[in-house]
Amino acid sequence: MPINTMDKEKFLKAVSILQGRYKIKNRKEKPFDVLIHGILSTRTKDTTTFPAQRRLLSLADTPQKMLKLSDKEIKDVIYPVGFYRTKAKLVKRACRVLIDKYGGKVPDTKKDLMSLPGVGHKVASLVLVWGFGLPFIPVDTHVSRVSQRLGIVKKGTKPEKIEEFLEGITPAKDRILLNHLFVTFGRDICKPVSPLCYKCPVYELCEFSGKKHYFDRGKKLFNPAKT
Ligand code: SF4
Numbered sequence: 001m002p003i004n005t006m007d008k009e010k011f012l013k014a015v016s017i018l019q020g021r022y023k024i025k026n027r028k029e030k031p032f033d034v035l036i037h038g039i040l041s042t043r044t045k046d047t048t049t050f051p052a053q054r055r056l057l058s059l060a061d062t063p064q065k066m067l068k069l070s071d072k073e074i075k076d077v078i079y080p081v082g083f084y085r086t087k088a089k090l091v092k093r094a095c096r097v098l099i100d101k102y103g104g105k106v107p108d109t110k111k112d113l114m115s116l117p118g119v120g121h122k123v124a125s126l127v128l129v130w131g132f133g134l135p136f137i138p139v140d141t142h143v144s145r146v147s148q149r150l151g152i153v154k155k156g157t158k159p160e161k162i163e164e165f166l167e168g169i170t171p172a173k174d175r176i177l178l179n180h181l182f183v184t185f186g187r188d189i190c191k192p193v194s195p196l197c198y199k200c201p202v203y204e205l206c207e208f209s210g211k212k213h214y215f216d217r218g219k220k221l222f223n224p225a226k227t
Pocket residue numbers: 149150189190191195196197200201202203206207208211214
């Protein structure tokens with residue numbers, strides 16, 4: 001059974017419209033920094049994850065230095081990320097594997113990355129796309145929501161399936177940008193609770209059943225003179 005409702009042509013048109021609006025550029029960071037970001041990011045907002053990541057990396061920016069820190073030092077410096085006690089342990093265990101199995105370097109394949117403690121599909125894809133510039137699509141909460149609302153995939157599709165499907169229909173050059181593009185759009189307009197459908201650049205292409213409701217609501221709330 002297909003998991004999409006929107007056809008590929010419409011999808012690519014939506015991507016092109018959004019890219020025209022946001023002009024997302026390639027993001028390039030050190031693979032180790034992205035790995036640490038990814039492990040800390042699970043169930044934690046970016047506004048908490050990025051400062052915690054910076055604090056931790058200012059103390060230890062290599063796996064070798066990280067292993068010299070105690071669990072308590074890591075835990076204290078990454079607080080208040082969610083599950084900070086568990087994540088402190090995962091960071092150290094991942095660094096141990098990097099040293100023992102990969103000569104202290106972050107591997108550049110999905111399979112090897114997913115063998116590291118604390119690394120699942122999303123984090124592995126984040127490292128591949130931001131750290132190595134490879135065409136992968138990490139599916140976080142924004143990519144998942146935007147994909148389902150637009151109709152690229154059906155409601156309730158699991159993140160791993162969304163990732164597989166998006167990677168199958170997106171040209172490589174757009175794959176590198178898609179996570180950042182949908183995250184930006186998801187924060188700016190296609191918001192989690194009340195999407196701003198009244199000013200959405202892909203309104204005509206969107207297959208979300210509630211879009212008319214949010215369109216009318218937005219016009220009333222934000223544009224009373226024009227309703
Ligand atoms: S019309 Fe609304 S629900 Fe559809 S993509 Fe735009 S903001 Fe999201």
